[in-house]
Amino acid sequence: MSLPDLDLNRRILVLYVGGTIGMRASPDGLAPQRDLPAALAAHLGPWAESLPLYSIQSAVDPIDSADAAPEDWLTIARFIAERHGRYDGFVVLHGTDTMAYTASALGFMLAGIDVPVILTGAQVPLEVEGSDALENVVSALTFAACPSLAGVGLAFDGVLYRGCRTTKVSSSDFAGFDSPNHPPIARLLPVPAMDLAALQRPDGTEPGFTIPDHLDARVLSLRAVPGLPTAVLDAILDMAPQGLIVECYGSGTVPRLDGHMQVFLERAVRRGIVTVALSQALHGGIRLGAYAAGSALARAGVMDGRDMTFEAAYTKLHFLLAQDLPPVMARTLFTRNLIGEIRD
Numbered sequence: 457m458s459l460p461d462l463d464l465n466r467r468i469l470v471l472y473v474g475g476t477i478g479m480r481a482s483p484d485g486l487a488p489q490r491d492l493p494a495a496l497a498a499h500l501g502p503w504a505e506s507l508p509l510y511s512i513q514s515a516v517d518p519i520d521s522a523d524a525a526p527e528d529w530l531t532i533a534r535f536i537a538e539r540h541g542r543y544d545g546f547v548v549l550h551g552t553d554t555m556a557y558t559a560s561a562l563g564f565m566l567a568g569i570d571v572p573v574i575l576t577g578a579q580v581p582l583e584v585e586g587s588d589a590l591e592n593v594v595s596a597l598t599f600a601a602c603p604s605l606a607g608v609g610l611a612f613d614g615v616l617y618r619g620c621r622t623t624k625v626s627s628s629d630f631a632g633f634d635s636p637n638h639p640p641i642a643r644l645l646p647v648p649a650m651d652l653a654a655l656q657r658p659d660g661t662e663p664g665f666t667i668p669d670h671l672d673a674r675v676l677s678l679r680a681v682p683g684l685p686t687a688v689l690d691a692i693l694d695m696a697p698q699g700l701i702v703e704c705y706g707s708g709t710v711p712r713l714d715g716h717m718q719v720f721l722e723r724a725v726r727r728g729i730v731t732v733a734l735s736q737a738l739h740g741g742i743r744l745g746a747y748a749a750g751s752a753l754a755r756a757g758v759m760d761g762r763d764m765t766f767e768a769a770y771t772k773l774h775f776l777l778a779q780d781l782p783p784v785m786a787r788t789l790f791t792r793n794l795i796g797e798i799r800d
């Protein structure tokens with residue numbers, strides 16, 4: 457291991473909140489178990505000499521991350537914030553299905569944190585032969601013990617990504633995550649390396665966390681699809697969301713639907729719904745106004761989500777809307793780069 461500054465005396469707290477990594481077969485299929493800490497400690501035994509000091513805790517009720525809700529992001533953020541100062545780094549063992557959402561949400565709530573918070577999980581349970589669990593935990597512990605790293609990252613298959621830039625790209629490959637519009641921060645394989653430009657370094661200032669009391673805003677999404685029924689647009693307005701993500705095609709086009717889309721978007725913006733456009737394409741983000749078929753978005757005053765992932769945009773809306781900011785402030789902050797989640 458030759459990352460520049462791995463420090464084996466760092467104290468790392470590992471928290472299991474659920475996911476395949478700690479699951480076992482049940483009559484209904486794989487389900488999370490609370491005894492992961494003991495099993496993991498036994499598996500990590502032979503690695504002890506090359507790992508930092510760590511302790512492992514399990515949530516009382518680990519879940520399949522499909523069941524995760526914004527309140528769970530809050531619970532994890534509070535857990536870390538309450539223990540910040542007592543540990544030199546944190547590892548969160550999480551289900552892969554919604555890990556990118558949690559990584560993004562923690563990034564916003566723990567902005568400025570001066571130690572690494574590394575999320576990881578596995579495609580195959582720890583106790584199943586050929587599992588990727590141990591390798592991912594060892595990688596996460598290694599990254600969590602690097603004093604020059606700070607902020608929320610996601611480690612998978614030997615690669616460390618900026619958490620708020622990640623998305624799940626495979627439900628079976630060990631390389632399950634990618635950071636499509638941002639380079640990885642570090643990798644252990646094939647050769648240990650760090651991208652110093654991508655690094656978030658502790659700057660010596662005391663972090664000030666913003667952990668809202670509740671994360672219960674209504675945030676909806678509208679995915680552009682060929683043949684989109686206009687009744688869907690009416691149903692969205694009837695639900696009176698506070699935030700709306702329009703998932704456009706390519707660089708920012710949507711079906712015009714004989715003018716219905718324009719009317720819908722204008723109503724949404726006029727009603728104060730924080731309305732954002734993102735691209736369905738994995739790479740490149742959107743450029744509002746590039747095509748006539750996307751002009752309705754710009755004309756209505758929909759915000760340009762540029763190259764944000766869906767996960768980052770969704771959690772950012774929750775984070776901002778929870779703070780009861782005046783809508784104009786929420787809109788301004790949404791387009792601002794808060795934690796490296798969006799191209800400047």
Ligand code: ASP
Binds near residue numbers: 477519577579
């Ligand atoms: N369904 C699981 C979860 O997200 C999948 C996994 O962990 O890989 O909790």
